[in-house]
Structure formats: structure tokens, C-alpha cells
Amino acid sequence: MGVKRVITLSDLPASLGVQTLASSTDGVMDSVYFLDDDRVVKIFETASEEAVAEELKLLIHCGSLHVSRAEGGVFRVQNKPALIYRRCRGESLKDAGIDEIRQIGAFLRDFHHLTAGRRSTNERLFEKSRLARMIRETHTDIFDTLLKKNDLTLRDEGIIHGDLFLDNALFLEGRLSCVIDFTQACNGDFLFDLAVTDLSWCDSDEKTEALLKSYGATLTLDEFRPYREYATLFYCVNRYLNGGNYQELLEKLV
Structure with missing residues (x-):
């Protein structure tokens, strides 16, 4: 903000x-x-x-x-x-440790429990059809190729945050104090929401495994990979269209 x-x-x-x-x-x-x-x-x-x-x-x-x-x-x-x-007290993190990741995983688990089956009138921002439209606007072949390689079927499970990057959570004395910025909240797939969090919070398999365990997900890293790749591609294209640094995300995919 x-x-x-x-x-x-x-x-x-x-x-x-x-x-x-x-x-x-x-x-x-x-x-x-x-x-x-x-x-x-x-x-x-x-x-x-x-x-x-x-x-x-x-x-x-x-x-x-x-x-x-x-x-x-x-x-x-x-x-x-x-x-x-x-006003929420606390500061956002530059890098997350295992304990902070466990806390945000538990938050997302509880958030999804409350929003499961609920309907939002907001546009479903993260659907494949919308991402395909965004990619056409870029006129960039690599994005189209990457989307076609991802055969993930996204579910509509309830309302997701969609933007739970590090800067949208505040910590005070090592404890999660507030999650902010629900502007992009809309109906979507809960594991996609978890993958967006993984994209920003986790820079190792150990951290990803801690996130999955604290959330209560039972899938393996291999099973989670399509969600991670889709979330990475979505925000890569989003940054490209908005003049942001997309190269770092693209390198994760190619």
C-alpha cells in the first residue's frame, strides 16, 4: 500500500x-x-x-x-x-523463516476454512481463461508455451486472498499480527492461493514442505509443482503487463 x-x-x-x-x-x-x-x-x-x-x-x-x-x-x-x-501493528518481512512460514500456512488454512463454499461477486482474477487473455496482450510466445504446458485444472472452492505476498502480512515480536490487502480476493482454488504464498515466502523445498504441513495439505512437492508453476506464470505475466520485474519469475519456469 x-x-x-x-x-x-x-x-x-x-x-x-x-x-x-x-x-x-x-x-x-x-x-x-x-x-x-x-x-x-x-x-x-x-x-x-x-x-x-x-x-x-x-x-x-x-x-x-x-x-x-x-x-x-x-x-x-x-x-x-x-x-x-x-491501524495494524507490526512490520512486513523481507525474508521468512520456518516459524513465520508455519504461521502463515496456519492462517491460510483457517482463512480457507471460513471461506469454503462462499461466493464473491468479484471477478475471478486467476482463472486460466483470464490468464490466456493477459498473455495475448503481451504478444510473447514463451508465456503462451508455458501456459499450454500446464495441464492444471483449477477448482472453485471458495474465496481466496490471491495476493498473500510477504508485504501483505505483518509480524510483531515474531508473531503474525495482521494480514492485509484483500482487494484481489475472489473465488478460486485454495491450492493456487497456497502456491502464491509459496512463491513469495519459500525459497527452498524445506520451507515449502513446512508451508504444506502447517496448512494441512497432504500432497507431495511433485503434486504441488503444477500449482507453483501456474502461480509463478500468472504473476510473471502480471508483472510484465504492469512494467514490473518479471525476469526473476520467468527464470523459475524456463
Whole structure:
């Protein structure tokens, strides 16, 4: 999260009683400000008001977990949908150790338990048909070849986070304190969600095995490989289209 638009106190409802406003320095997708050191306002630059309402509904449903705590409902700032959250304490990790990986695996297990069978009105962002459309936009043959090599059949098991990279989890004194940024949450395959986490958190088979065990998955590394490859390809193409560094991910696939 970070800042893409400049706002002042006058842009916020007076009923919030905000005295100080400080911009976040992290992230690039949305605009995030700290309010009086105990609250956060997030202004969604691309998500619709309906999608933001879906996030709010999901956070309420998963309130028993270490997730962002939203206050009030969706409102608008400079004609963009916005939400206010209680400020989460902690910091994101640069690298994850085995203990942190076990904690995030257990979180994802509990999150999927709560979201199994639930329906989201959000677009299913991670479907193969959508990835195929994204690949056509790149006009890059290697992406198309890699997709055709992957015969994975994705299931619709419930709502997934879809973006549980290291920077979307906070730790305080070695313990998971909050998982944030459910903007891309939509219906999808739970093992794909686990593979996205593996992509960011695990740099060895030992760490991947710890993730699978803490999640409660019984599949082998070989059985998990198609999910890992699909998640890697998805975010490789996503970065390519958004001008990010995709080469590191591509090297994992070729």
C-alpha cells in the first residue's frame, strides 16, 4: 500500500474527528494515509465501490482471524471508494523463516476454512481463461508455451486472498499480527492461493514442505509443482503487463 493521490484533512468527513494525516510510503496500487496514529484510510484507485464492499463483507466474516479491522462502511474521497481500518501493528518481512512460514500456512488454512463454499461477486482474477487473455496482450510466445504446458485444472472452492505476498502480512515480536490487502480476493482454488504464498515466502523445498504441513495439505512437492508453476506464470505475466520485474519469475519456469 502507498499513496497515488494527495489529500488533505478537508477531504475527509468531519465526523471522523481526524486531527493529523500522514501518508504511507509503501506500495504503489492505492492511496493510504495514517489517521492520528491509530487508524488508516485506504483510497481505492482502481477497485469499484462494489468490490470494496465485498472486501468489507469478507473482513467482517473473517473477524476471528488476524485480518484488518475495518471501521464503518464504504465512503468516498475525491470520488474514489475508501475504507477506514484500525491501524495494524507490526512490520512486513523481507525474508521468512520456518516459524513465520508455519504461521502463515496456519492462517491460510483457517482463512480457507471460513471461506469454503462462499461466493464473491468479484471477478475471478486467476482463472486460466483470464490468464490466456493477459498473455495475448503481451504478444510473447514463451508465456503462451508455458501456459499450454500446464495441464492444471483449477477448482472453485471458495474465496481466496490471491495476493498473500510477504508485504501483505505483518509480524510483531515474531508473531503474525495482521494480514492485509484483500482487494484481489475472489473465488478460486485454495491450492493456487497456497502456491502464491509459496512463491513469495519459500525459497527452498524445506520451507515449502513446512508451508504444506502447517496448512494441512497432504500432497507431495511433485503434486504441488503444477500449482507453483501456474502461480509463478500468472504473476510473471502480471508483472510484465504492469512494467514490473518479471525476469526473476520467468527464470523459475524456463
